[in-house]
Amino acid sequence: MSVIGDYFIILWGFLLIGLMAIGGYFMFRKFLKQLPKEDGKSDMDWEKHYIDKTRHMWGEEEKNFLEELVSPVPELFRDVARQKIASKIGEVAIEKGSKTITQETIIEGYIIATPKRDHKFLRKKLKQKNIDVSPYEPFFKMSRENYAENWESNYQKQKNTK
Structure with a gap:
């Protein structure tokens, strides 16, 4: 075999190992998001909960605004980003006691998420x-x-200082 063939096989091996490592990393992250926390629900369970609970609160204009905000996210990851951000927006809306999702709520939730x-x-x-x-x-x-760990208490402090 030639030297070029040897280098090609070595490069191909490193490429495959690298791609498997990257795929494994993302699979492991998703696995960690599905592990139940102290309350018995996982991060993904809470995301689905807030989305389902606030689905009726979204207007067409607000949905379009959220789409604009997540547009720079690569298409491969956009659905995941949209779900995470929308769930945080729903959580903020519930914490505020809102009847509808407003542009202000979307911006606050986007910043937090x-x-x-x-x-x-x-x-x-x-x-x-x-x-x-x-x-x-x-x-x-x-x-x-800083925000994600205790975002609710930080949000309450912020709200009380206004």
Whole structure:
């Protein structure tokens, strides 16, 4: 066999191992999301719960606005991102006692559900739509890590200071 053939086989082996590792990583993440927490429900169970509980609260305009916000997510991951963000929006709406999902609720839920690196796109999109971001600055200042852990208590503190 030639040297080029040997290198090709080695490269092919590394490529396959790399692709399997990437696939395994995403499968493992999904597996972890399905493990029950202390309350007996998994993260995915809670996501489905909030989506089902608030499905009737969404108007067509709000659905389209959410679609605009998740548009930069690669199509392969868009459904997962949409579900996670929509469930957090539903959770915020329930916490507020809202009867419908509003644009304000969508923006708050989007900020809470997404990592800080995605907020740049949201700011840009809100500026394009002439929406003032100043009411949402406290949410932007909290990183996702700080917010996701105790987001409800942080949200209540924020609400009480207004």
